[in-house]
Amino acid sequence: MTENLALGAMLFGTAQDEHRSFEILDRFVDAGGVWIDTANCYAFWADPTGFGGKSEEMIGRWLARRPGVRDRVRISTKVGCEPTEAGRFPETAEGLSAAAVKSGIEDSLRRLGTDHVELCWAHMPDPGTPLEETVGAFGDLVSAGTVGRLGCSNYPVWQVDRARRIARDHGGAGFTAVQQQHTYLQPRPATRPSVSHRFGAVSDEVLHYLEHHPDMELWAYTPLLSGGYTRADKPLPQEYDHPGTVRRLAVLDEIAAETGTNRNRVVLAWLTGGNPAATPIVGVSSVEQLDEAFAGVAMELTGDQRERLDSAV
Template sequence: MTYENTATTAATSTTSSASAPASPLVLGAMMFGTRIDEKTSFALLDRFVERGGEWIDTADCYAFWASQDGRGGDSERVIGRWLAARPGVRQRVRIATKLGAEPLWAGSWPQVRAGLSRRAVADAFAGSLDRLGVDSVDLLWLHQEDRATPIEETVDAVADLVASGAVRRVGASNHPAWRIERARAHAAATGTRPIDALQLNATYLRARPGTLPEGVVHPFGLLSDEQRDIAEAYRLEVWAYTPLLSGAYDDPAKPVPPVYDHPGSTRRLAALDDVARDTGATRGQVVLAWLVAQGIRPILGGSKPYQLEAALDGVSLDLTDEHLARLAVAG
């Protein structure tokens, strides 16, 4: 069986209930059920769908660091209860979840994680389906690389899920480019669906070489030129987490993190200010529009309705060629 790459069509996919293209924004559900209560989570999910949102991103380990028992699963449970309370909405949304980073016991992360062995993948995915209350997911992410497990074993484990119809697409988050290459080569050799999406930290500002932004806990979690190159070569979809620097672009109370403190950022921020004035948008909205223009799908992890509204407006912002050229020159 030959699997075609679906990443290039994802950005222009449509919901079953509308003819207009779905929003490229992803709703990140990391803190649903922990720092974001269920009522607010449901309201965000409802509004996201009302405005054409399609992709919802979660993980089996979300959010173990904020949960009462030190384990993940709260986010998936909230999404599962929302799906159950909204008959028919499953046909309007696409669910992406991740596995491999859940601590084996409270306090064991990062030294001891579930990992990506064949047994770990099967057990973790069964748990995700149960919490979500679904029989399949639209995209399964390998959350963090597992050097203790050959990547070929992980590919074979996911192949079983693809063959069963429980997984439609496969992605990798926080993996180096060479392991993506090996995984895709093994998938091609064995006739299963290859990885066609990468999820990494990305934004308009660039971190100083040799540094990682706060919240990027994996050495290969920051979108690099090499990862972008392999994505372009194989037409892999790229998803960006923490694209708005947790609000630092627009909130005076949140300074831009120190890893971005260099002359290049000064030029880039000035360009953002110029384009924001031209468009009447905020800096953050320009960043989101710029990411979409680069073919990158941004993930919003906001907890408040106004943040969701602003982000949905941002990804719909049309930047002119002149605006994009100004932003490129500044970089």
């Protein structure tokens, strides 16, 4: 069983049809994969209707046609970003009011065809709703048994800590995981990452917080920069255009040559073996890409290799 790798299901039901989605899901489970990550808004930008839900529906159909497989997987979904009007995101995002959280997870469970999910995330901060209301609403999901654990995605560190304190003070369940964009390359200082959320990229402050709160997990989305490490037709985002990237890629290539692998596998090994260790969320379009991801998280770097990777700046 491989618990330190999550399958990203963002494009299931839109860019990836049922045949390809089922093929990837089957291979994931057969290879020992456990976590499937989705969201109620996936993927509204890729669907003609302008609304999400297709990813969860695809997973739900797969679960229904694979008797017994629900007991072998854990589902991670998110609420808060589904637009209430097509073509007007983020200004019409559903948000994280108590009513939105409750209806969001109810709709997710219906699409997934299950009575619970193992992990539910607040997809992005909702400045229009008091944090106390959001925290209480998520805690109610755990109390009701429809959600096992809670996480927050794209949140600033101060808000993560405050939310956890609110939950603790009220005796409710709090966030035990953060999900942000995280990879080996480091963005140029003082640049706004090209991810769509203001606080979406992991910072030193996030890592420092997690190092001192071992009960918190880090999940990393877009860990392979959408093919940017290995594909000439997938240029790196502009925030990585600086001399430090050249030096980091050079060391990455050295380690890949030493291990007989490639950049992607080394990056995944670096993420899963770090402090804090990260769970990469990989979105793949083929079983071959999935097999490579499994090989990457199974790979162990030596102390010397990790030191060389970390010290390249």
